[in-house]
Amino acid sequence: MNTLRIIIAWVAFAAVAHADPLHVVCATNDLGAIARAVTGPEARIDVAARPDRDPHAFEVRPSTVRNAGKADIYLEVGLSLDLWSVDVVRGSRNRNLVVVTCADAIQPIEVPTGRVDASMGDVHSEGNPHYWLDPVNAISVARLLAERFAQVDPARVETYPANAEAFALRIEERLPVWRARLEGRSFIEFHRSWGYLAERFSMRIAGRVEPLPGIPPGARHLAALAELIREQQIPLVVRDVYHTASAVEFLARETGVRSAVLPTSCDEPTPEAFLAHFDRVADVLGMPIEGPGSGESR
Numbered sequence: 454m455n456t457l458r459i460i461i462a463w464v465a466f467a468a469v470a471h472a473d474p475l476h477v478v479c480a481t482n483d484l485g486a487i488a489r490a491v492t493g494p495e496a497r498i499d500v501a502a503r504p505d506r507d508p509h510a511f512e513v514r515p516s517t518v519r520n521a522g523k524a525d526i527y528l529e530v531g532l533s534l535d536l537w538s539v540d541v542v543r544g545s546r547n548r549n550l551v552v553v554t555c556a557d558a559i560q561p562i563e564v565p566t567g568r569v570d571a572s573m574g575d576v577h578s579e580g581n582p583h584y585w586l587d588p589v590n591a592i593s594v595a596r597l598l599a600e601r602f603a604q605v606d607p608a609r610v611e612t613y614p615a616n617a618e619a620f621a622l623r624i625e626e627r628l629p630v631w632r633a634r635l636e637g638r639s640f641i642e643f644h645r646s647w648g649y650l651a652e653r654f655s656m657r658i659a660g661r662v663e664p665l666p667g668i669p670p671g672a673r674h675l676a677a678l679a680e681l682i683r684e685q686q687i688p689l690v691v692r693d694v695y696h697t698a699s700a701v702e703f704l705a706r707e708t709g710v711r712s713a714v715l716p717t718s719c720d721e722p723t724p725e726a727f728l729a730h731f732d733r734v735a736d737v738l739g740m741p742i743e744g745p746g747s748g749e750s751r
């Protein structure tokens with residue numbers, strides 16, 4: 454009888470111990486948003502990179518490393534975008550930290566064929582790492598996270614997949630709205646950021662301010678781009694907040710093309726902010742085409 458009581462007490466204790474909410478550290482707000490959609494409100498989620506900083510070249514904060522030291526799971530973007538994630542994981546000295554490479558959930562585009570060297574730019578050597586900018590890829594990431602979270606936290610083995618599917622539904626409901634605004638649009642991007650979005654919604658990226666990822670444009674490249682904008686009547690150039698404005702201002706001055714600041718990350722690590730980001734993307738990239746000289750908008 455006593456033994457039975459001890460067993461019951463132990464089982465009850467074990468259930469409570471495993472019921473501790475997950476602690477997830479994420480490389481970016483976008484992964485944080487997808488993670489939050491899958492965990493629900495109880496988990497603790499910390500984010501390493503601020504959305505207004507270049508995620509290719511981010512300086513890890515000591516607080517992020519400390520958080521990873523106590524966390525259950527670390528989510529990295531992968532495809533060589535956040536090479537600094539290695540510093541977080543190593544620095545955490547957390548032997549139990551489960552590292553999930555979220556790029557494993559998606560099919561990369563723009564994978565270079567043949568030899569890759571420094572002449573091809575300093576990033577994107579494994580394909581385009583900006584995959585979270587296709588909302589359908591976010592569904593794939595959510596499903597991968599549901600699997601991994603359940604492995605670490607079997608007490609919620611049914612919750613995580615259910616949450617992932619609820620998130621998938623919210624995205625699928627919005628897809629026709631975004632498609633209606635974006636399909637067929639052309640624009641110039643600053644960095645090779647928007648390829649996944651363009652592919653999803655049948656858009657055309659007519660050119661790039663950076664001649665190669667991470668390489669600033671020279672005068673000859675900008676002159677050629679200005680020519681292309683005039684010839685093809687491209688209505689819009691977008692840049693992220695951390696991209697220098699001068700090249701875009703030059704193009705606007707030369708051609709009258711409209712320019713806009715369009716972040717590549719959502720403002721907050723929440724599913725609401727993730728969806729709102731695509732509403733903003735649709736507002737900016739799907740804006741009615743106006744006459745030239747309407748200035749930079751955000």
Ligand SMILES: [Zn+2]
Nearest residue numbers: 576644645666
């Ligand atoms: Zn990039």
